[in-house]
Amino acid sequence: MSDWTYGYVSDIDYTHGFYRELAPAHLRFCLLSKGIRPPEIDGDFTYCELGFGQGVTLNVMAAANPRAQVWGTDFNPNHAAGARQLSHDGGVANSHFCDDSFEEFLARDDLPQFDMIVLHGIYSWISAENRAVIAAFLRRRLKVGGAVYISYNTLPGWAPVMPLRELMIQHAAGGRDGAAQRVDRALAFAKSLADDNAAYFGANPGVAPRLEKMVSMSRNYLAHEYFNRDWTPLYHADVVRELSDAKLTFAATANVIDLIDAVALTAKAQERLAEVSDPVFRETLRDFIVNQQFRRDLFTRGAVRMNAYEQAERLRALRIALVVPRKTIPNQVAFPIGTSDLKAEVYAPLFDRLEKGPATIGEIAAGDPALAALPLAAMLQAVLVGVSQGWIAPCLDASGDGARRTSARRFNGAVLNRARTSADLTVLVSPVLGSGVPVDRITQLFLLARQEKQGDIAAFAWQILASQGQRLIREGATLESPEDNLAELRARAQTFTDGFLPVYEKLGLA
Numbered sequence: 001m002s003d004w005t006y007g008y009v010s011d012i013d014y015t016h017g018f019y020r021e022l023a024p025a026h027l028r029f030c031l032l033s034k035g036i037r038p039p040e041i042d043g044d045f046t047y048c049e050l051g052f053g054q055g056v057t058l059n060v061m062a063a064a065n066p067r068a069q070v071w072g073t074d075f076n077p078n079h080a081a082g083a084r085q086l087s088h089d090g091g092v093a094n095s096h097f098c099d100d101s102f103e104e105f106l107a108r109d110d111l112p113q114f115d116m117i118v119l120h121g122i123y124s125w126i127s128a129e130n131r132a133v134i135a136a137f138l139r140r141r142l143k144v145g146g147a148v149y150i151s152y153n154t155l156p157g158w159a160p161v162m163p164l165r166e167l168m169i170q171h172a173a174g175g176r177d178g179a180a181q182r183v184d185r186a187l188a189f190a191k192s193l194a195d196d197n198a199a200y201f202g203a204n205p206g207v208a209p210r211l212e213k214m215v216s217m218s219r220n221y222l223a224h225e226y227f228n229r230d231w232t233p234l235y236h237a238d239v240v241r242e243l244s245d246a247k248l249t250f251a252a253t254a255n256v257i258d259l260i261d262a263v264a265l266t267a268k269a270q271e272r273l274a275e276v277s278d279p280v281f282r283e284t285l286r287d288f289i290v291n292q293q294f295r296r297d298l299f300t301r302g303a304v305r306m307n308a309y310e311q312a313e314r315l316r317a318l319r320i321a322l323v324v325p326r327k328t329i330p331n332q333v334a335f336p337i338g339t340s341d342l343k344a345e346v347y348a349p350l351f352d353r354l355e356k357g358p359a360t361i362g363e364i365a366a367g368d369p370a371l372a373a374l375p376l377a378a379m380l381q382a383v384l385v386g387v388s389q390g391w392i393a394p395c396l397d398a399s400g401d402g403a404r405r406t407s408a409r410r411f412n413g414a415v416l417n418r419a420r421t422s423a424d425l426t427v428l429v430s431p432v433l434g435s436g437v438p439v440d441r442i443t444q445l446f447l448l449a450r451q452e453k454q455g456d457i458a459a460f461a462w463q464i465l466a467s468q469g470q471r472l473i474r475e476g477a478t479l480e481s482p483e484d485n486l487a488e489l490r491a492r493a494q495t496f497t498d499g500f501l502p503v504y505e506k507l508g509l510a
């Protein structure tokens with residue numbers, strides 16, 4: 001192991017994930033819904049990600065927000081090189097990605113002050129010393145009024161699994177084989193112990209099913225999640241304390257379901273929480289009530305609270321869009337407190353309007369008598385439900401669509417081109433959202449076929465997949481014959497053309 005790693009896994013690269021919660025528009029929406037004035041992101045602004053991994057999310061944010069100056073660091077040079085390559089291929093002109101450690105990044109004198117700093121999947125996986133370096137960076141580099149997104153593993157959710165991680169890490173220690181092999185060996189060992197009925201698994205019944213799921217997960221993900229020297233689930237109160245030196249206070253969660261108490265908490269739990277006046281203890285208590293495992297917190301350096309009129313005005317002016325076909329949205333949702341029907345009189349007109357294209361909350365309310373009669377809080381709740389389920393996303397202001405369209409088209413062209421040979425990138429940029437939308441490789445090939453004016457998009461995709469020996473999977477079974485693969489592609493092409501394509505056109509992706 002090399003010595004720049006601080007014990008962090010460096011011999012296996014991280015996955016190419018995209019995280020919509022890091023989008024400036026998403027963070028703004030979460031702050032607005034809690035009545036906190038967000039940083040301005042419709043004009044020029046600055047944005048930074050610490051530990052960007054493969055840099056997919058950060059590149060998407062840069063391409064989707066061309067007026068932002070987007071900075072980031074990840075000390076793994078493979079990650080930084082890959083992220084720069086993607087910027088280069090996608091013609092991203094406003095990105096500044098480097099391979100500094102957090103310590104080196106903190107010491108630099110050439111960085112701007114940032115409106116938003118985000119770190120996802122970092123804070124629980126580094127040492128206490130490095131956490132202090134991050135706090136110092138936030139203190140030095142976040143603007144007054146700026147916002148920080150910080151996610152971390154938390155307790156009590158992780159408590160039963162902590163010994164499993166310790167078992168695997170001790171078992172893997174000392175070997176000379178690579179990270180993927182260490183993960184394989186440790187998983188097999190833990191599984192054999194569970195199969196032999198070690199009492200730990202009996203006393204913690206959630207652990208064996210979790211282990212079972214881990215067996216089929218990406219080794220790259222598992223190595224980075226479980227096999228670092230440092231791995232510390234933190235209580236919310238710990239994070240509040242550590243960031244208080246950076247003058248940060250907790251403002252909101254970026255995990256939208258946790259913004260909707262009515263569906264996330266029982267009435268009894270809401271009453272109990274209402275009795276707690278200390279905001280930090282209230283969050284901790286909430287984590288016990290929902291057995292929270294992972295938090296996505298938003299902190300601000302100084303919070304300007306809006307009065308109810310200003311908040312209402314800003315929410316009414318907020319544009320939102322549908323990101324899935326209307327017909328795929330179910331009438332019932334499994335919320336944390338149980339399954340509920342969506343009230344047709346609220347959700348049907350909301351989705352009907354959004355099916356026609358993005359609109360502001362005010363426009364949507366004004367266009368339907370039932371919605372117009374609703375209090376804004378009820379309308380906001382419906383929008384929050386839609387965002388929490390990944391059906392709706394907050395947008396940027398329509399006035400910037402034109403400029404964003406140019407950079408989004410360049411970036412998406414590069415992603416579609418990569419889809420010819422790779423399934424790594426599963427996101428395209430929407431200039432309307434100022435963020436990304438998950439799009440799998442097959443759908444990317446359909447979009448590429450349209451771009452290249454190919455009449456038969458299924459045949460085009462099959463030609464590429466077949467030449468690489470790829471086969472489709474349906475209901476868990478690999479389709480072997482060309483006829484079955486082509487038939488499956490034709491069915492998917494139909495779903496794409498009838499359902500997703502009109503949505504993507506409205507989002508500016510196609």
Ligand SMILES: C[S@@+](CC[C@H](N)C(=O)[O-])C[C@H]1O[C@@H](n2cnc3c(N)ncnc32)[C@H](O)[C@@H]1O
Binds near residue numbers: 017
């Ligand atoms: C679990 S990954 C998360 C990556 C990315 N944020 C994501 O969610 O896809 C953590 C990343 O932090 C980087 N990292 C860890 N310690 C670091 C340090 N001290 N300085 C800079 N980068 C670091 C690693 O190389 C790795 O890419």
